[in-house]
Amino acid sequence: xxxxxxxxxxxxxxxxxxxxxxxxxxxxxxxxxxxxxxxxxxxxxxxxxxxxxxxxxxxxxxxxxxxxxxxxxxxxxxxxxxxxxxxxxxxxxxxxxxxxxxxxxxxxxxxxxxxxxxxxxxxxxxxxxxxxxxxxxxxxxxxxxxxxxxxxxxxxxxxxxxxxxxxxxxxxxxxxxxxxxxxxxxxxxxxxxxxxxxxxxxxxxxxxxxxxxxxxxxxxxxxxxxxxxxxxxxxxxxxxxxxxxxxxxxxxxxxxxxxxxxxxxxxxxxxxxxxxxxxxxxxxxxxxxxxxxxxxxxxxxxxxxxxxxxxxxxxxxxxxxxxxxxxxxxxxx
Amino acid sequence: xxxxxxxxxxxxxxxxxxxxxxxxxxxxxxxxxxxxxxxxxxxxxxxxxxxxxxxxxxxxxxxxxxxxxxxxxxxxxxxxxxxxxxxxxxxxxxxxxxxxxxxxxxxxxxxxxxxxxxxxxxxxxxxxxxxxxxxxxxxxxxxxxxxxxxxxxxxxxxxxxxxxxxxxxxxxxxxxxxxxxxxxxxxxxxxxxxxxxxxxxxxxxxxxxxxxxxxxxxxxxxxxxxxxxxxxxxxxxxxxxxxxxxxxxxxxxxxxxxxxxxxxxxxxxxxxxxxxxxxxxxxxxxxxxxxxxxxxxxxxxxxxxxxxxxxxxxxxxxxxxxxxxxxxxxxxx
Numbered sequence: 001x002x003x004x005x006x007x008x009x010x011x012x013x014x015x016x017x018x019x020x021x022x023x024x025x026x027x028x029x030x031x032x033x034x035x036x037x038x039x040x041x042x043x044x045x046x047x048x049x050x051x052x053x054x055x056x057x058x059x060x061x062x063x064x065x066x067x068x069x070x071x072x073x074x075x076x077x078x079x080x081x082x083x084x085x086x087x088x089x090x091x092x093x094x095x096x097x098x099x100x101x102x103x104x105x106x107x108x109x110x111x112x113x114x115x116x117x118x119x120x121x122x123x124x125x126x127x128x129x130x131x132x133x134x135x136x137x138x139x140x141x142x143x144x145x146x147x148x149x150x151x152x153x154x155x156x157x158x159x160x161x162x163x164x165x166x167x168x169x170x171x172x173x174x175x176x177x178x179x180x181x182x183x184x185x186x187x188x189x190x191x192x193x194x195x196x197x198x199x200x201x202x203x204x205x206x207x208x209x210x211x212x213x214x215x216x217x218x219x220x221x222x223x224x225x226x227x228x229x230x231x232x233x234x235x236x237x238x239x240x241x242x243x244x245x246x247x248x249x250x251x252x253x254x255x256x257x258x259x260x261x262x263x264x265x266x267x268x269x270x271x272x273x274x275x276x277x278x279x280x281x282x283x284x285x286x287x288x289x290x291x292x293x294x295x296x297x298x299x300x301x302x303x304x305x306x307x308x309x310x311x312x313x314x315x316x317x318x319x320x321x322x323x324x325x326x327x328x329x330x331x332x333x
Numbered sequence: 334x335x336x337x338x339x340x341x342x343x344x345x346x347x348x349x350x351x352x353x354x355x356x357x358x359x360x361x362x363x364x365x366x367x368x369x370x371x372x373x374x375x376x377x378x379x380x381x382x383x384x385x386x387x388x389x390x391x392x393x394x395x396x397x398x399x400x401x402x403x404x405x406x407x408x409x410x411x412x413x414x415x416x417x418x419x420x421x422x423x424x425x426x427x428x429x430x431x432x433x434x435x436x437x438x439x440x441x442x443x444x445x446x447x448x449x450x451x452x453x454x455x456x457x458x459x460x461x462x463x464x465x466x467x468x469x470x471x472x473x474x475x476x477x478x479x480x481x482x483x484x485x486x487x488x489x490x491x492x493x494x495x496x497x498x499x500x501x502x503x504x505x506x507x508x509x510x511x512x513x514x515x516x517x518x519x520x521x522x523x524x525x526x527x528x529x530x531x532x533x534x535x536x537x538x539x540x541x542x543x544x545x546x547x548x549x550x551x552x553x554x555x556x557x558x559x560x561x562x563x564x565x566x567x568x569x570x571x572x573x574x575x576x577x578x579x580x581x582x583x584x585x586x587x588x589x590x591x592x593x594x595x596x597x598x599x600x601x602x603x604x605x606x607x608x609x610x611x612x613x614x615x616x617x618x619x620x621x622x623x624x625x626x627x628x629x630x631x632x633x634x635x636x637x638x639x640x641x642x643x644x645x646x647x648x649x650x651x652x653x654x655x656x657x658x659x660x661x662x663x664x665x666x
Contacts (some may be wrong), residue, residue: 038489092455096429096448117428118451119488122425122458126481129462133475141474142466148459156371156452174370205379 012324021076022055028080032127044120048087050099058083059185060321064191064205067317074194081144082187084128086195089151089183091121096155121128142191149184154178158244164208164259165253165269167245173214181213197313204311208321210310217329221246222294223331225285236276243268245277247297248290249281274318294331302329343656350650353410354395355388359511361413365460377453381420389416389518393654397524397538400650405529407468415475416522417461422484424454429488467491473523480519484519487511491577498594498602499584500578506547511653514546537644541654544641548634553629556664558618570611576601580586580630581623582614588621628665633660 015022029049035041058079065075094113125148132141158175161167188209192202197217224239225248239246245253245268253264263280267273307326310316348355362382368374389497391412398408429449458481465474489507521542525535557572558581572579578586578601586597596613600606618624638658645651 035486037504038486038493039494040489041486056605092355092451096450115492116446116489118425118428119485121487121491122422122454123482123489125455125458126478126485129474129478130482133471133478134469138466138469138471138474139463141471145459145462145466149456149463152452152456152459153368153371153374156368156373156449156456159448159452160373162372256441 001052001249010320011056011059014063014317014324015055016183017320018059018062018066020057021066021079021113023054024076024209025058025079025083028076028131029083032080032084032131033124035123041069041120043089044116045087045124048090049083053082057086057183057285060184060209061216062193063321064188064209065165065195067195067315067321068189068195068201069313070191070195072201074137077131077135078140078190078194079138079187080127081131081325082183082190084124084243085151086183088124088128088241089115089155093123096159101269117169118187124275135196138278140193143186143190143193147182150182151178154310156181161245163243163269164245165264167177167250169247169250172245172247172250173221174212176212180217181210184213184216184316185209200274200311201313204308208312208325211301211305212325212328215298217292218247218298219329219332222248222291222298225282226291226332228310237281240267240278240281241273243271246277247294248285251293252285252288254282255290260284268313278326298329298332302326343388343653344387344637345394345661347396347650347653347657348388350468350653351392351395351399354399354412355392355563357409358388358391358395358412358416360394361464362416365413365417365464366457368456373449374456377424378420378457382416390419390516391548393517393520394524396523396650396654397542400646400648401525401528401530401534401656402646403528404580405468405527407523410468410528412463412520413475414461414464415516415523417457417464418477418481418484418587419516421454421457421461422452422488424457426488427491462556462651466554468527469600470527476519476526478524480515483515487515494578497578498597498600498608500583502583503573505578505580505583509547509550511614513550514543517546517549519541526621530664533644534646537641540641541638541645541658544638545658545661548631548638548658551580551627551634552639552662552665553633555581555624555631557617557648559665570614572612573600573611574606576604581618583619584626585614585621585623588623589617593617599638628662631662631665635659 030046033042033045033049059078061082062075065078096211100143106298128144129141134145140311150313154175155178157171157178159171162169187205189202191203197205221239225236225247227236238247249264249268253260263284267277267281302325306322307324309318309322312321363379364393366375366378366382378415394412394415398411427448434526439446454564462475467475488511490504490511496505518539519542522535522539523607525538530538554572557579558569560569573582582597583600586593590595596610600610600614635658639655642651642655642658
């Protein structure tokens with residue numbers, strides 16, 4: 001985190017700088033989530049879309065296009081596409097995880113049912129591809145269909161890696177790419193592509209989005225153990241209770257001896273948790289410096305993101321993206 | 334059913350005529366369902382794909398392309414795309430319906446879990462769009478993304494229309510388009526498009542696929558009440574027990590008086606079914622000629638399909654598609 005870090009969050013500065021574009025994205029989302037025959041579709045979608053969310057992903061697309069001096073209309077289609085894909089994955093995730101809350105409201109799968117969440121997610125996914133075809137850009141379709149495949153692959157991998165103590169940092173990174181980084185990097189990349197930016201700029205935007213996403217997710221996984229519940233809105237230890245092998249746990253397990261291992265086998269692999277186990281897990285994380293070492297990784301990825309921006313055109317939006325890479329890890333201070 | 338109806342089923346004749354292309358489609362499906370990181374994906378997909386299924390949809394694409402004298406490689410991509418979309422919807426349908434069997438095997442959601450079915454379906458859907466981009470044809474992407482949206486919309490509509498006695502024949506048709514006809518018509522249309530067939534031929538192929546799909550689904554819904562369980566592999570009355578408002582029921586309900594209505598409210602709307610209700614439903618269907626009238630509709634759609642083929646190039650494959658339209662309703666004799 002740089003010393004001259006401005007007091008207004010970079011996310012809010014991006015929102016202000018992109019206000020007009022974001023309004024256009026909002027209008028397009030409302031227009032395209034409509035369904036002539038099935039009113040259930042806009043009901044479910046609106047429940048999620050209107051709950052807000054940070055609109056981070058569409059902002060990345062808009063910022064990337066604008067900092068490359070794009071002045072056509074299609075960055076709006078692509079930003080709406082990215083938000084539709086994100087919303088579709090949230091709907092399906094909530095079914096997969098059996099979630100009860102999303103964005104501070106009851107999850108759609110509880111308000112309606114799992115069926116609606118699955119099918120409305122499918123509808124939004126199809127709609128996102130319709131939107132993309134309107135841009136007339138096959139190269140963009142390729143990037144976003146690849147990202148969609150990586151997302152689904154990462155989720156399946158997470159499913160099979162859960163509770164598996166032999167999960168490596170490499171597998172964790174694959175899962176994180178699927179959960180977060182694949183859509184971040186596709187979002188920034190297609191912004192550059194629609195602006196016909198030079199190949200090295202497009203590559204830089206991709207690398208920025210990918211590294212930002214990885215950094216963001218590692219920070220999230222650290223905060224699950226070390227966060228202030230009043231700020232994160234999550235309970236400390238949720239991932240431990242759900243037996244998810246996130247980076248801090250993977251580091252602690254790898255560093256621990258046989259006695260530790262018995263504890264992890266019982267609590268994570270077999271899921272036989274009892275009172276005091278979270279405290280013991282936190283103790284082991286501390287003993288092996290696992291949270292600090294994960295924090296170093298998050299900072300390193302944030303640096304990769306910032307470095308990548310050196311190959312992008314200079315300007316206010318580029319500065320805000322730079323500060324955003326600082327901001328996602330500043331939560332760890 | 335024409336008098337000179339050949340003894341070999343048109344489906345089997347198509348399969349023989351397209352054998353080489355179908356092998357290429359099979360190879361492409363096996364290749365593209367692979368996942369570098371998540372072996373669960375090909376496991377689940379193979380369970381479904383290798384159980385066979387009739388491969389009707391990819392055959393429609395191959396036949397349409399070939400009868401338009403296409404000699405490029407991309408009809409194989411499109412046929413594999415269509416099969417992937419179909420497989421993805423089957424995986425999601427089984428979650429939505431809580432199915433226990435699919436293609437004579439335990440449904441994937443039981444062998445693995447609902448989570449895997451949702452996520453592997455998403456993966457196949459993304460893969461299908463990747464495959465399409467390889468054809469370099471945005472117009473084809475538009476048709477298949479539209480079809481995907483109609484499919485999801487139709488499924489949501491079926492969800493909300495279920496148990497609703499005010500479901501009209503118009504809504505039923507929308508549901509049928511989503512369940513069956515949208516992918517049939519997209520399958521035949523993109524076959525013509527990839528061959529650069531004239532617009533009126535592409536339209537004829539679309540109309541054929543749509544009408545074939547509607548006819549096929551109406552026939553299925555009739556057989557649910559009138560079929561021979563040993564041939565259909567389904568129990569008579571499944572739709573009635575699941576309170577699905579299919580065409581025969583919609584016709585019987587519309588024709589019935591207030592006394593009938595009490596019966597339908599209790600059995601369909603409230604779902605309070607007891608012994609003898611299926612027999613009473615069959616009696617009411619008979620009293621109002623509902624099965625015969627639905628059969629007339631199926632025959633009329635089959636005629637629409639055959640008429641459409643008059644605008645298509647003549648040849649053996651066109652003849653087989655013609656006979657296929659007869660065959661789907663011949664099951665009702």
